[in-house]
Amino acid sequence: MAYDKPIPPHGQHTQPFWDGAKEGKLMLPRCTSCNRVHWYPRLICPFCHSTDIEWIEGSGEGRIHTYAVQHRAFGGWAKEVPYVTAYIDLAEGDRMLTVLRGVDPNDPESIKIGARVTVEFEAADEETHIPFWRVAEG
Amino acid sequence: MAANLSNAAAIVGAAESNDIGYPSERGLKVTSLQHHIEAIKNVTDLTGIPISDIQGVFSAGWSSQLAEHLGLKPRYIDTTSVGGCSFQILVHHALSAIHAGIIDVALVSHGQAGWSYRGAGGGGGRNVPGEIDPATEMTMSYGVFGAPSNYAHAMRRHMHSFGTTPEDFAHVSVVTRQWAMLNPRAVMFSKETNPYGGPITVEDVMNARLIAWPLTLYHCCLVTDHGGAVLVARPEIARSLRTNPVWIAGAGESMGHSNMLEMEDFTATSASRSSATAYEMAGLGPDDMEMAMIYDSFTITAAITAEMLGLAPRGQGHTLWKDGHAAPGGRLPINTNGGGLSFNHSGMYGMQLLVEAYRQLSGTAEDGVNGIEGKQTNARTCVVNGTGGTLSTTGTLVLTAD
Numbered sequence: 001m002a003y004d005k006p007i008p009p010h011g012q013h014t015q016p017f018w019d020g021a022k023e024g025k026l027m028l029p030r031c032t033s034c035n036r037v038h039w040y041p042r043l044i045c046p047f048c049h050s051t052d053i054e055w056i057e058g059s060g061e062g063r064i065h066t067y068a069v070q071h072r073a074f075g076g077w078a079k080e081v082p083y084v085t086a087y088i089d090l091a092e093g094d095r096m097l098t099v100l101r102g103v104d105p106n107d108p109e110s111i112k113i114g115a116r117v118t119v120e121f122e123a124a125d126e127e128t129h130i131p132f133w134r135v136a137e138g
Numbered sequence: 139m140a141a142n143l144s145n146a147a148a149i150v151g152a153a154e155s156n157d158i159g160y161p162s163e164r165g166l167k168v169t170s171l172q173h174h175i176e177a178i179k180n181v182t183d184l185t186g187i188p189i190s191d192i193q194g195v196f197s198a199g200w201s202s203q204l205a206e207h208l209g210l211k212p213r214y215i216d217t218t219s220v221g222g223c224s225f226q227i228l229v230h231h232a233l234s235a236i237h238a239g240i241i242d243v244a245l246v247s248h249g250q251a252g253w254s255y256r257g258a259g260g261g262g263g264r265n266v267p268g269e270i271d272p273a274t275e276m277t278m279s280y281g282v283f284g285a286p287s288n289y290a291h292a293m294r295r296h297m298h299s300f301g302t303t304p305e306d307f308a309h310v311s312v313v314t315r316q317w318a319m320l321n322p323r324a325v326m327f328s329k330e331t332n333p334y335g336g337p338i339t340v341e342d343v344m345n346a347r348l349i350a351w352p353l354t355l356y357h358c359c360l361v362t363d364h365g366g367a368v369l370v371a372r373p374e375i376a377r378s379l380r381t382n383p384v385w386i387a388g389a390g391e392s393m394g395h396s397n398m399l400e401m402e403d404f405t406a407t408s409a410s411r412s413s414a415t416a417y418e419m420a421g422l423g424p425d426d427m428e429m430a431m432i433y434d435s436f437t438i439t440a441a442i443t444a445e446m447l448g449l450a451p452r453g454q455g456h457t458l459w460k461d462g463h464a465a466p467g468g469r470l471p472i473n474t475n476g477g478g479l480s481f482n483h484s485g486m487y488g489m490q491l492l493v494e495a496y497r498q499l500s501g502t503a504e505d506g507v508n509g510i511e512g513k514q515t516n517a518r519t520c521v522v523n524g525t526g527g528t529l530s531t532t533g534t535l536v537l538t539a540d
Binding site: 005006007008009010011012013014039040041042065066067068069070071072073074077080082083085086087095096097098099108113124130 | 269270271272273274275276277278279280281282283286287290291292293294295298347348349350351352353397398399400404
């Protein structure tokens with residue numbers, strides 16, 4: 001079935017991210033001046049304000065920072081309710097939003113803040129493979 | 139070192155538009171512009187300041203249209219729109235403009251047919267067609283829709299960090315409803331005004347429909363129509379009017395983030411900074427506050443903000459409501475109009491906070507429209523805090539009465 005949820009257009013400066021995603025790689029922007037990874041992608045490093053930013057391949061590892069269970073949604077997401085949204089602390093630093101996989105939305109208390117998660121990609125269309133995160137431990 | 143703006147101006151009147159709440163359910167079609175104009179007419183009638191004396195026009199996105207509609211040629215135009223706290227921030231800006239000697243009288247206005255024209259768009263995207271900002275690009279795929287779906291993450295993190303429970307936060311909703319039951323203009327005043335109105339219990343909150351766990355419907359604010367306006371004037375004018383001045387003793391603003399992705403601590407907002415600025419300007423602290431008006435878009439918003447304002451220890455904001463301190467008869471009345479949870483919430487609620495703070499402190503205890511009695515406290519000091527976006531931006535005012 002065709003992917004029926006919002007598919008982001010590719011920005012002017014984020015093509016390396018989408019190219020990596022097609023190959024199953026989580027590409028992250030890193031400042032070559034202060035060496036810190038930031039997310040979302042910037043035109044200028046939010047930490048040291050250098051404009052020398054490179055893309056590195058991330059580990060695809062992270063931990064749950066916080067989460068919620070969505071019971072009210074629109075468009076393609078409406079038929080998926082309830083589902084779990086989460087903010088993920090990346091192993092490389094900074095934070096990413098996701099819809100969490102491998103969890104029971106009807107038992108929210110069973111989801112553990114701090115639990116290890118790994119990234120996986122879903123092909124929304126030929127050019128856009130979207131990262132989602134899955135709980136890696138029981 | 140910045141100049142001290144304390145008491146350089148006062149709020150000299152506050153009023154609402156005529157038909158707030160759910161006017162479309164009563165067969166009325168009230169536009170956002172109409173809410174603005176009615177409130178402006180009412181506040182100028184109340185104070186006796188003619189519209190033609192307004193020199194500065196302050197609103198969240200409407201200022202050029204309002205000035206044109208009123209036939210004004212303002213010498214100060216500010217249309218800062220950073221969510222529901224815009225009106226606290228606009229009062230700060232009006233104070234600054236008056237202190238600087240640029241203007242003597244400022245209008246701060248709000249009108250939003252949040253219910254009647256819901257879903258009509260007009261949110262105002264930041265991107266021109268064909269362009270996307272990277273924060274949107276990297277978050278739009280993940281099924282997060284609007285405020286409740288985001289704020290739920292903050293409550294969950296607060297529960298993790300401080301051992302709080304959804305029941306703890308439910309008390310905010312229960313107590314705020316008690317205030318609404320004292321305010322005939324509140325949407326949830328009674329079962330007669332709304333089938334969901336009248337008293338509620340913690341169990342009612344917990345058993346309400348889930349919106350975004352841990353938030354149920356009753357942890358969430360209303361969506362209604364509302365308009366309001368305040369006039370801000372320099373002291374010589376403020377003392378010459380028939381209305382009582384409410385002094386802007388302190389004001390501050392700050393922000394943490396725009397996209398919630400960038401919220402460093404999900405249990406804290408920039409109100410710690412905006413209130414520190416406001417308290418310092420006022421020479422007053424949280425212990426000096428006799429009431430508080432705190433933006434309650436969600437129960438978690440009010441609880442966290444109480445912590446940021448220093449009214450409760452970290453992790454304990456909810457106890458002000460749970461232990462009855464914030465309730466009618468309590469030591470620190472909070473959200474005496476019934477709050478965004480039970481009075482009215484048009485989308486950007488900050489003006490409703492200002493109108494109620496003025497009503498209580500000015501001693502008039504009238505809404506400026508129908509003269510309904512509404513005095514709930516003898517407070518002479520009030521901290522007002524707006525929160526905009528997704529716990530993003532904050533504006534704090536410390537207000538005092540003579």
